[in-house]
Amino acid sequence: MNLIGILDKIKSFYTQANTGNFRPILDNLAENVIFKSTILEGTPISGNFIGKKMVMDYYTKLLPSVATFKQLIPMKFVISEDKVIIVGENAFTLVKNGNTYQRPYVSIVKIKDGLISEITLLQDLFGIYLAYQNPTQEESL
Numbered sequence: 001m002n003l004i005g006i007l008d009k010i011k012s013f014y015t016q017a018n019t020g021n022f023r024p025i026l027d028n029l030a031e032n033v034i035f036k037s038t039i040l041e042g043t044p045i046s047g048n049f050i051g052k053k054m055v056m057d058y059y060t061k062l063l064p065s066v067a068t069f070k071q072l073i074p075m076k077f078v079i080s081e082d083k084v085i086i087v088g089e090n091a092f093t094l095v096k097n098g099n100t101y102q103r104p105y106v107s108i109v110k111i112k113d114g115l116i117s118e119i120t121l122l123q124d125l126f127g128i129y130l131a132y133q134n135p136t137q138e139e140s141l
Contacts, residue, residue, distance in 0.1 A: 003079050006111050010084040011077050014107075018071040022059045029055055030115040039125040043132040055119070066128060067092040072102065084109045094131050101127040 013024040035049040035058055045066050049058045063069075075088040086107040093100040105123035109116055 007077060007079045007084060010086070010109055010111075011075075014075060014077075014086055018075075025116065026056050026059060028114075028116050030112060030117045033116055034118045036118070036120040037125075038120070038122050040129045043125075043128050045125075045128065065095060067094050082111050084111070092125075092128075094128060096131045099127055099131065 013028065016024050029052045031052050032050070033052055033055050035055045037045050037047060039046045041047065043066070044062055045058070049055050069090050069092045072089045072091055075086050078085040086109065087104070089102065089104045091100055091102045103124045105121065107122070108120040110118040
């Protein structure tokens, strides 16, 4: 697939994901895909998720149990060799305490043999980290 084809494919996948439809992304994950989250250790969504099943569970089970996300500005897409860089801004509301944060993000999606082989998310998710480091008095009882 040529660069324009790859770019159009990723644009379509991520545009659909922002409406809650993650199926196109999930259907196009390589078996040995790696999802890298840059949030500090200590939350359910910290660290690396390796393999198609773990990444699918991240999107369908884990992430929705932590926060809901809403895209705020149109995403911008840049392609460079085997990577598509996605720049955007979203708001996320934590399931744990109801707090909402608005933050820009960058996702770097690597493509290998026409499938998504790696996703790296760069976003200030410190609010999520704090929610998991400072349990409320009710939760500690």
